[in-house]
Amino acid sequence: MRHDSLGTGLLWIGPWLLGFLFFTIVPVSLALYYGFTDYTLLEAPIPVGTQNYERMFSDEILGTVLWNTAVFGVLSIVIGTITSISLAALLSKPARFQSFWRAAVFAPSVLPLVAIAVIFKLAYDPDPEVGLANQIIEWFTFGLVQGPNWFGSGFWAMTALLLMSLWSVGPAVVIYLAGLRDVPKQLHEAASIDGVGPIGRFFHVVLPMISPVILFNVIIGVINAAQVFAVPLIMTGGGPERSTYFHSMYVYDQAFKFGDMGYASALGVLQFAIILALTGIILLAGRRLVYYRGA
Amino acid sequence: MNSATTSNPPRLAGLRVLLYAMLSLVALTAFLPIIYMVGFSTGLPDPSASFGTGGVGETVGRTIDNYQTVLTDENTDMPLYLRNTLIIAILGVGGTVISSAVVAYGFSRVRWRGRGPAFIAMLATMMIPFPVVMVPLFVMFREVGWIGTFAPLWVPAWFGNAFSIFLLRQFFMTLPRELDDAARIDGCGHVRNFLYIILPLSKPALLVVALLHFMFVWNDFLGPLVFLTHRDQFTLALGLQLYLSKLGQTPWNLLMSATAIMTAPVLLLFLIAQRTFVEGISTAGTKG
Numbered sequence: 383m384r385h386d387s388l389g390t391g392l393l394w395i396g397p398w399l400l401g402f403l404f405f406t407i408v409p410v411s412l413a414l415y416y417g418f419t420d421y422t423l424l425e426a427p428i429p430v431g432t433q434n435y436e437r438m439f440s441d442e443i444l445g446t447v448l449w450n451t452a453v454f455g456v457l458s459i460v461i462g463t464i465t466s467i468s469l470a471a472l473l474s475k476p477a478r479f480q481s482f483w484r485a486a487v488f489a490p491s492v493l494p495l496v497a498i499a500v501i502f503k504l505a506y507d508p509d510p511e512v513g514l515a516n517q518i519i520e521w522f523t524f525g526l527v528q529g530p531n532w533f534g535s536g537f538w539a540m541t542a543l544l545l546m547s548l549w550s551v552g553p554a555v556v557i558y559l560a561g562l563r564d565v566p567k568q569l570h571e572a573a574s575i576d577g578v579g580p581i582g583r584f585f586h587v588v589l590p591m592i593s594p595v596i597l598f599n600v601i602i603g604v605i606n607a608a609q610v611f612a613v614p615l616i617m618t619g620g621g622p623e624r625s626t627y628f629h630s631m632y633v634y635d636q637a638f639k640f641g642d643m644g645y646a647s648a649l650g651v652l653q654f655a656i657i658l659a660l661t662g663i664i665l666l667a668g669r670r671l672v673y674y675r676g677a
Numbered sequence: 678m679n680s681a682t683t684s685n686p687p688r689l690a691g692l693r694v695l696l697y698a699m700l701s702l703v704a705l706t707a708f709l710p711i712i713y714m715v716g717f718s719t720g721l722p723d724p725s726a727s728f729g730t731g732g733v734g735e736t737v738g739r740t741i742d743n744y745q746t747v748l749t750d751e752n753t754d755m756p757l758y759l760r761n762t763l764i765i766a767i768l769g770v771g772g773t774v775i776s777s778a779v780v781a782y783g784f785s786r787v788r789w790r791g792r793g794p795a796f797i798a799m800l801a802t803m804m805i806p807f808p809v810v811m812v813p814l815f816v817m818f819r820e821v822g823w824i825g826t827f828a829p830l831w832v833p834a835w836f837g838n839a840f841s842i843f844l845l846r847q848f849f850m851t852l853p854r855e856l857d858d859a860a861r862i863d864g865c866g867h868v869r870n871f872l873y874i875i876l877p878l879s880k881p882a883l884l885v886v887a888l889l890h891f892m893f894v895w896n897d898f899l900g901p902l903v904f905l906t907h908r909d910q911f912t913l914a915l916g917l918q919l920y921l922s923k924l925g926q927t928p929w930n931l932l933m934s935a936t937a938i939m940t941a942p943v944l945l946l947f948l949i950a951q952r953t954f955v956e957g958i959s960t961a962g963t964k965g
Contacts, residue, residue: 386789390867394783397776398799401836405814406802412813423816469703475696485951486704490711492947494896496914497936500921501710504717504929512929514713549710553958560959609806612898616918630899633808638903643812650809657804 410654416647423643434648444649446624447632453540454628455607458547459600466551466599467592470558471584484559491552499616502546506532506617515542536625539618543626546613554599561595562588593672597664604660608653629653714940718743718933743934750931752923755938757909758916765830765912766894772835773890774883780837781845782871786857796846803839807899815903825906830897834890841886844957848882849875885957888950895943913939 392399417434419427438444473484490498507513508531510520516529530538565588573583589596611630614620620627633653637646719741748755784796818829852875860870876883898914905911911919920935947954 386787386867388789388791391783391787391789391792394787394867395780395795396783397835398780398837398839398842401776401833402799402802404817405833405836406805406810409810409813409817410805412816413809416812423819472696472699472703477696477700481952483700483704484955485948486707488951488955489944489947490707492892492943493710493940494914494917494943496896496898496917497714497940498710500917500932500936501714503921504933505710505713514709549707556955556958605804605806609808612914616921630806630808633811634899634903637812637815643816647809647812650806650811653806654804654809657806661804 413647413650416644417651418648419644421643421647422641424641427644430644434645437645438648438652443624443627443632447627447629450540450625450627451608451610451629454543454610455604457544458607459603461544462547462551462554462603463596463599465548466554467558467596469551469555470562471588473555473559474562484556487555488552490549493549495612496616498546498549499613502542503617506542508532508534533618534622536622539622539626543614543617554603557595557599558592561592565591590673593668594674597668597672601661601664604664605657608657608660711940711944714933714937717930718937720930720933743930744938747931747934747938753916753920753935754908754911755913755916755935758911758913761827761910762895762912762914765827766891768827768831769834769894770887770890772831773838773841774887776835776837777841777845777886778876778879778883779871781842781849782867782875784842784846785849786870786875787867799839800843803843811899811903818904824904825910827905827910829904830894830900838890841889844886844889845879845882848879852878881953882957884950884953888946888954889957891946892943895939 416427418429418431420430420433421427469487473480473487477483504512505514508516508529510516510529513529513532515532519527519529532538532542569587569591570583573587578586609630610628611634614626614628615631618626620631629649630653633646633649636642636649720743747753784792784799814829815824818824823829823832856874856878857870860874865873894912896914897912898918901912901915905915908919917935917939920932
């Protein structure tokens with residue numbers, strides 16, 4: 383077996399080390415620094431101490447965007463997880479044309495977010511003769527129920543965004559499928575011999591066995607949900623009345639609409655801190671809840 | 678497998694029917710937005726009058742002229758956006774594949790002290806949200822005169838992408854270690870081992886990385902929004918949003934044709950490379 387010098391190793395990972403320095407270490411340090419300054423791009427940053435962070439406590443819009451992001455994040459992760467595990471369970475059943483069914487579930491996830499946003503913007507048109515969503519609602523209720531004016535109220539706008547997030551569960555489904563495939567057959571058999579039904583087996587055998595995969599997907603979900611940007615920007619522009627205005631949109635607006643680079647940087651740092659804290663909490667909770675084979 | 682396989686055929690047949698019914702429903706639901714998009718994109722050009730009797734299938738007439746209209750519409754410049762997107766994608770894909778493969782080799786087949794912690798550090802960078810580095814990167818790129826050029830969108834790809842490195846490293850780890858030993862006995866150094874043994878064996882994984890980056894560039898919205906300044910440099914994603922923002926003048930059927938033009942290439946790529954692609958994703962998720 384070969385052992386190499388530290389220098390050889392660093393040389394091989396050199397491209398990443400350089401990128402890490404220029405596109406991660408330097409910008410993150412600058413963001414930390416700008417967060418403590420008043421910076422408009424027109425002149426050099428002026429240190430202002432903790433002013434930007436103090437401002438957060440009285441910023442009502444920040445409260446709104448954090449709340450919206452939290453609501454969207456929690457709900458989209460919960461319904462996304464339930465949907466993707468159910469779909470993975472369905473797709474893991476032996477069936478003909480299996481690769482077709484799997485490709486079908488994955489396909490919408492490769493569509494560009496901008497394209498998805500444009501398609502759904504039309505699909506949520508309140509006029510059932512144009513909008514697909516309300517057309518389906520009318521059709522299923524024999525015309526008794528009229529679909530909502532989706533982007534007319536905060537509740538329906540958020541519901542619309544949550545519903546359409548289900549069309550991007552593809553990668554999670556694929557990962558759960560691989561997790562389900564790795565559940566040992568003997569465990570299933572042992573449980574059925576002990577008289578455990580399919581539902582009991584799912585909750586007491588399958589779920590614990592795939593819990594590390596759930597943990598992985600939830601963390602990815604948190605990182606993604608915290609950064610939701612393009613879809614709400616294009617579909618609702620954050621409205622009505624900021625009900626779908628999310629944290630990343632606020633950072634972008636502060637930086638490039640209002641030119642307040644200092645406050646925008648502080649808001650970015652806040653977002654990073656929240657992601658780190660949540661990942662830490664989930665990993666800690668995972669120690670108690672997740673079952674690792676061989677551990 | 679199931680205890681009911683032989684004992685209860687009618688019930689089993691019912692279950693099979695239910696299974697296929699559910700699978701069909703799921704597939705139909707998944708494709709619904711695409712069907713809707715295509716249906717609308719071929720509707721007759723008159724926006725208000727022609728959608729008289731239903732949205733999906735029952736527009737008054739059908740035409741594929743909409744696609745030609747979009748490609749020549751002066752409100753948008755799809756061929757130019759397409760060219761811009763392809764330039765960024767090709768430069769970025771080349772960079773990501775080459776640099777990520779080199780780095781992944783360093784994280785898998787080269788044995789050096791501190792490799793484990795360095796790898797964890799690399800994975801941790803995936804948690805950094807783009808908005809936190811957005812402002813500093815804008816300032817840095819402005820210093821070197823890159824704002825309003827394609828450079829910010831493809832140069833960073835040449836320094837390896839954390840997820841791609843992770844994916845390739847996972848793949849390289851599955852190749853037998855004896856390969857390295859044999860190469861060493863034959864007098865091959867790391868460079869030749871990498872070029873002539875590891876890379877040729879890793880074509881599927883390299884393809885996945887290339888595809889993922891291509892799709893990333895094709896889909897990226899925030900990056901071009903921040904770093905590009907002029908309409909002539911816009912990518913398809915920005916162009917489509919610009920087209921949408923002119924909705925007053927842009928009929929929905931034309932907008933849907935533009936959306937279909939943007940969607941078709943990635944969808945086709947996915948369908949062609951579907952198996953490799955899906956396997957790549959599941960490798961990343963389970964072999965931790």
